[in-house]
Amino acid sequence: MWALFDILLLLGIVFLAWRALADADLFRGVMQFIGLGLLVAVAWVRLRAPDVALAEAAVGSGLTGALLLAALARGERRQARTAQTASSPEQPNPAQTGAGAVSPKREHLYRAFAAAVGWLIFGLAAWAVWPLPSASDGLALEARTRLSESGVSNPVTAALLNYRGYDTLLEVAVLLLAIVGVWSLRRADVAVADSAARPLFDSLLRWLLPLLMVGAGYLLWIGSFAPGGAFQAGALLGGGLVLGRLAGWGQRKTPAAHYWRAGLALGLLAFAGVAALVMKHTGGLLQYPAGQAGPWILAIEAAATLSIGLTLGALFAGGRPSNEPISAEPQESPDHE
């Protein structure tokens, strides 16, 4: 019974992955990618990893899907603009043919290179996994026996923030780097909300956003003893920011850029601060003093939740905040006004 379900699930995942990559219609490809993410989340549930399933559904499928759709819309707008300039009676725009177009031969080369890198990574991973004993619990037994000392009773949170805390520290740093990269590339577009659709969308958001915040707090709190935690809670906050932006909220009065910066960096700063503090006491990196791990972990997770949420929302906005409407490409001006 379950075997049949699992086989269908796997076939669905492979099929959707193929379609998402191969579909000529990019919009359909993105939709299939979102569907793929949901099926992968179900697969994680089947592997009894609800924490990963939550993160995959929220970040892998939902927010990545929103990012892809936003990129698609931006590309369409740009195409419409180039089409406009091209149809004007003046001489054809040289940038139109020069910049985007890649000769077919080149494209084959790119594809072959990408495939080679992909297979290389796959081969390395297979080479690393192959010699592992097939029926082993790995470190699960050890992780479980020391769980009572870890400060939390959810083994996933224990691994993320205690046993392998430095991995998570680096992950939070990667998120910060990602947003630094996006902010250094461009300003955010001013979100244009459909004004006639607003009453209905607004009335949904007016009670949905508070509920999302409560939900984020709940996920953060239960992360210490049940599936949940900073990434899942942060994804809810980020989703709320995406919705608010789609509805055109906070256009008149966006918080000044230095508030954004402080919020985005808070997670990493708090994480590194706690790491330095406990290192002074115990001498080990992220080795918490005995019996005090729980509060430290919760403090890190609370700060990380806020930063992850803001990062995901800022990634969707697609650039550093700007209060003035953008005409063409504005000249640089100081961000904090």
Added chain:
Amino acid sequence: MSPVNLLCFLLLAGSLFFFTAGTVGLLRFPDLYTRLHALTKADNLGLGLAVLALMLRAEGWAEVFKLGLIWLLVMAASATLCFLIARGARQRGQLPWTQRPS
């Protein structure tokens, strides 16, 4: 089979029926508006029946509450999204289907 289990089974069967009906509508109906109609209406009912069935088997009131909350959230979101998608399509000039062109 205990009466609770039987009721659960019937609710789940009803849920499956409505989900199937919604999916058939999505695949077979002629235009975006009718498809949206089939999907959002039938799926809400299907989800509601599934939630009811799961509530019967829940381990306590907190779980019942959470399941109910999920149902309400999905209903509110799908009703609003249905409106937004249909409105977006209308603005781009998609006309509703009126009759089979023959």
